Amino acid sequence: MNVKIVVLLISMQLGHFAMSHETPNLFAQKNELGKCVSSCGDFPIKIGSKLYYIETKLKENWFSAAESCRRWGGYLLNIESATEIELIVSITNSDRFWVSANCLAQNRNFISIATGVAMPYSSWQPGQPDNLAGNEYCVQAAKAGLSDEPCETRLNYVCQANIL
Numbered sequence: 818m819n820v821k822i823v824v825l826l827i828s829m830q831l832g833h834f835a836m837s838h839e840t841p842n843l844f845a846q847k848n849e850l851g852k853c854v855s856s857c858g859d860f861p862i863k864i865g866s867k868l869y870y871i872e873t874k875l876k877e878n879w880f881s882a883a884e885s886c887r888r889w890g891g892y893l894l895n896i897e898s899a900t901e902i903e904l905i906v907s908i909t910n911s912d913r914f915w916v917s918a919n920c921l922a923q924n925r926n927f928i929s930i931a932t933g934v935a936m937p938y939s940s941w942q943p944g945q946p947d948n949l950a951g952n953e954y955c956v957q958a959a960k961a962g963l964s965d966e967p968c969e970t971r972l973n974y975v976c977q978a979n980i981l
Contacts, residue, residue, distance in 0.1 A: 859889040860978045864904060869894070870976040873910040879955035879966075882915045882974035883930055891978035893917035895931040896938045896958070906960050911973035918956035919968070920946075927956060927965075931977075939963055 860868030870889065877885065879893075886892050894916045896902050917929040918936050927946065929936045946953065946965035953965035957972055966972075 860891060860976070862908070863980075864901065866980050867901075868978045868980060869905065870978075871905070871909050871914075872974050872976070874973075876971040876973055877915075878971055879915050879919065879968040882972070883917075886974070886976035889976060889978070891976040892931040894958070894975040894977050895929045896936050898938050899940065902938065902940070902958060905975055906958065909973070909975070913957045913959045913966075913972050915972050915974035916956050916958045916963070918963070920954050920965075921968070 860870045862869040862871070868891070870886075870891070872882070872885070883893050894905065894914075896916060896918075916936070917931045918927045918939065919930060920927045922928065925946070925948070927936075927939070928934055940962045942959070942962040942964045945963060946956075948965060950967055952967050955966055955968040955970075956963050957966045957970075958975075
């Protein structure tokens with residue numbers, strides 16, 4: 818993994834630690850072979866007990882992004898904390914990317930495709946979700962927070978897998 822990314826992640830964690838009273842259990846390093854849900858090579862970033870793959874070149878609709886993550890043995894990012902999303906946003910090269918939340922099963926009830934329940938952490942952009950186009954059923958993340966988006970929009974995406 819790029820040394821600059823590791824230094825950035827460690828610096829961000831230390832900054833977060835200095836600003837909070839809790840001690841986050843986050844660190845970044847290369848994944849450990851044999852302890853992955855899927856092929857470790859597909860998920861080169863490790864933070865805590867999660868492995869991540871950030872797709873910054875290929876843009877896909879939400880359904881194709883979810884399928885790509887499943888093929889690799891993971892799923893679209895299921896955000897669990899403010900620290901997690903801050904770290905992921907800081908190392909992506911894209912302005913926006915798909916995450917696991919959607920309201921495809923029940924209108925305006927956003928759940929994670931990874932767990933079948935609401936994401937443990939969600940920080941919506943001001944005025945979101947708004948269903949502005951009348952067909953905004955999938956969720957994308959950006960530095961400003963989450964927003965609903967038409968699922969057919971082509972965006973980058975973040976996949977995650979858990980360590981066994």
